Amino acid sequence: MENNSQRRGILCVVSGPSGSGKTTLCRAFNDEDPECSYAISCTTRPMREGEVNGKDYHFLDEKEFLARVEAGDLLEHARVHGNLYGTLKSSVIEQVERGQDVLIDIDVQGAALIREHQDPGIQASYIDIFVMPPSQEELAARLGGRGTESEQDFALRMKNAQEEIDQWPHYAYAIVSGSREQDLQKFRNIIHGERNRASRLIIHQSA
Ligand code: 5GP
Secondary structure (H helix, E strand, C coil): CEEEEEECCCEEEEECCCCCCHHHHHHHHHHHCCCEEECCCEECCCCCCCCCECCCEEECCHHHHHHHHHCCCEEEEEEECCEEEEEEHHHCHHHHHCCCEEEEECCHHHHHHHHCCCCHHHHHHEEEEEEECCCHHHHHHHHHHHCCCCHHHHHHHHHHHHHHHCCHHHCCEEEECCCHHHHHHHHHHHHHHHCCCHHHEEEEEEC
16 A cells, blocks of 8 residues: 655744744745745835845735735734734635645734634644743843834834733744744744644545
């Protein structure tokens, strides 16, 4: 008897407060792993210096964003730190169905919406990881060190961080952030293990 297997892709939601290192982690794993893609979100947040439209985000104004919501193009959306953010269905669903793993870096509200999604395909693919900063001081140092936020935005992000951290028990996995390499190794372990989950395997048996 011969067993040939295919699998559904993993829809991997990664959350954590701003400055936890989650975006860097997702991008580092995506760069090294050919079975994986990183979903580019839409946002109404102003573009930061060095960001590229269509690479970091699809930058939209509020009217364009709400039109995408109205058209049913988004899997989830939420207001985060005063701006709208949302995941495009077109960056996730087809990919997962053809066996590609998709990483989405979204806030705790968006994660809760996808976790409760009724679609059986999404449920079968879904896993989530919370990236936990090692301490408040380290979080403030990382967020400040980026130099991308105004003073006001920095204060808002620090204030929202505790509310986000309170949500970590809802996640299947938590990575307490250490060095980049340590975080990446933990991330690899999770995804490589999840790729063998029996419920996602489609096994063709032949005599
Ligand atoms: P930033 O402005 O620093 O790029 O992102 C701010 C927050 O928005 C981060 O917590 C990030 O994970 C979250 N975020 C990014 N894209 C999405 C999205 O598509 N949906 C939701 N709900 N949150 C997102």
